[in-house]
Amino acid sequence: MASGAALAFAVAAALTASIFLVLAANKRCARRDLRLPPGPRPLPLVGNLFDFPKESSWLTYTEWGKVYGDILSMQVFGHVVVILNSAKAARDLFEKKSPIYSSRPTIPMHELMNWSWNEGGNAYSPKWRLQRKMLDRGLRPSATVQYQPMQKDKVHHFLKQLLSRPKDFRKHIEHLQGAIIMALVYGYDVEEEDDSYLKLTHDLNVIGQRTLLHVSVVLNFLPLLKHLPEWLPGMSFKTLVRVGDKLGQEMVHRPFAFVKDNMRLGTARRCVTRENLLEVESTQDSEKKAAELVIAEASASVYGAGADTTVSAISTLFLALVLHPNVQRTAQAELDAVTCGQRLPDYGDRSRLPYVEAVCKEVLRWRNVAPVGIPHATTEDDIYDGFFIPRGTTVIANIWAILHDPQVYPEPDAFKPERFLTDDGREDI
Known part of the structure; x- marks a missing residue:
């Protein structure tokens, strides 16, 4: 009753x-x-x-x-x-x-799971503006140039793994993206197998998908349901909410503590979290703790956001190249012409690889990883x-x-990188 x-x-x-x-x-x-x-x-x-x-x-x-x-x-x-x-x-x-x-x-499910740390889903607020400022400081194009050597090293390792175990390509892609994100944000090198930070991200994404996809729509329009007790019929999702809250807090604080510990030891590598912490180093103690929490949450937003999206995009690239061998052959010919088949391409080669650039654009257009965005x-x-x-x-x-507007992209379901090129093969900007 x-x-x-x-x-x-x-x-x-x-x-x-x-x-x-x-x-x-x-x-x-x-x-x-x-x-x-x-x-x-x-x-x-x-x-x-x-x-x-x-x-x-x-x-x-x-x-x-x-x-x-x-x-x-x-x-x-x-x-x-x-x-x-x-x-x-x-x-x-x-x-x-x-x-x-x-x-x-406002997303009631995020409130239930205490995911207000996720900058990408937050409404305008002073905290949001501060998080945005911190992320811009470390991720603006001029700042990310310094991380290119690290990215190149991770990609070269990925290619070696791909050659040795091609059937595990999806696993290699996940490892590559996790390795880049963790090095970029926290200066951390992930383990080759069973890395605990990558497992944390995976588990949190699974929880998010299971709760957000099946419950969020109803909660968004009947937010009062979030106040009902867990033992009521239909409220079992709150068990997942508790787990999601715990994993989310671990995502925020655990890698952040890793950076702080290394800074105390003098072994912290250059990364987004370290650079932001250095910016608030001289802040008064009364404000420093609050600033550090904002930094921890901003870093976790990047850590979580990059886990699935880029993996999906790279996986789609593999699918497109398998389904369209002619595209693969054309891209390979362009790469060989630039590198003479003697080396791997580098950042400096990008302007001379318009077809490869067009393939990347077509991947994101053809099967976008977030079809309705945020x-x-x-x-x-x-x-x-x-x-x-x-x-x-x-x-x-x-x-x-x-x-997929046919007026802008003729034959929108077809994979045609040349749609992003001029008639003479240059990048159509």
């Missing part, structure tokens, strides 16, 4: 809140004599809750774009979600109106193309639709 009453109360509270949200949004629309962007017809109160695709959402949004246009909207319990299906709409809002559209929505949130009311977009709207760029 108690569990049923608690669940009923949560649902009633959510529905009541949604009524007020719907009324408020409608009132603002009526006052401005405007309407939301078109989209699937919402049901009373729950809106488009049952229209949200459970998988491959980017494909569904692309099909909806053919019906409703480049900008469409949905509503769930009064919360507005806007989907952008064209490069023009994305550029107009995310670039030209960036002060309004660059924040992030959601944005509006910080104030806006009007675009005659449509009203309320403050607090979640805005999603359908990167898949943008990169």
Whole structure:
């Protein structure tokens, strides 16, 4: 009885809140004599809750774009979600109106898992700005040049492993990316097998996928559910939440402590975390502890973000080259012409490898690793193309639709690196 009453109360509270949200949004629309962007017809109160695709959402949004246009909207319990299906709409809002559209929505699942350390998913705040400043200091193009020798060494090791055990190519790719991220951010050399830091990242990503993919959509629109006890039916995901919280805190503090210990011993290598710590070395003790926490969380954001995305992109490159041997032959011929088949290419050769550069671009276009990116949130009311977009709207760029627009990329499902080259074979900038 108690569990049923608690669940009923949560649902009633959510529905009541949604009524007020719907009324408020409608009132603002009526006052401005405007309407939301078109989209699937919402049901009373729950809106488009049952229209949200459970998988491959980017494909569904692309099909909806053919019906409703480049900008469409949905509503769930009064919360507005806007989907952008064209490069023009994305550029107009995310670039030209960036002060309004660059924040992030509150994600109840992140709150439950205590993942506020993840800079990429946080809304505008003083802490976010400080994290951004610290990451820019270590990752801006001019700063990353100093890490090129390290990256080259890691890549050469990867190639040797690939030659000796080609069937384990996926494992080698994961090791390569982990080795580069850990050296870049923490000055740490990962173990050849069973590295504990790489295992930590893997375990955390598994937890995140299992919880975010299956539970987040419901929690985002019924955040009151996060307050219900774990023993209620349907709340078992909270067990994963506890594990995710523990792993997340370990990701933040454990490699950070490794850098601090090495700095005390005088053995710390140049890395993003060390450089940021040196910047706050003279800070007063009362502020230094807070600054160090921000550094630890900013570093963990990079550590976590690079674990899967680059691995997916490199794996897609392998797939593309296997499926398109003609592309592989053309790229190899260009490499041989530059290196005379006597050495491996270096950073200085990049400008002389336009076809290889085009292959990399086509990999990211053809099978983008994040087809809908990370959601944005509006910080104030806006009007675009005659449509009203309320403050607090979640805005999603359908990167898949943008990169598969047949008007911009003819035969979008075909893998054609030459689309990024001029007629005379130079890079089309």
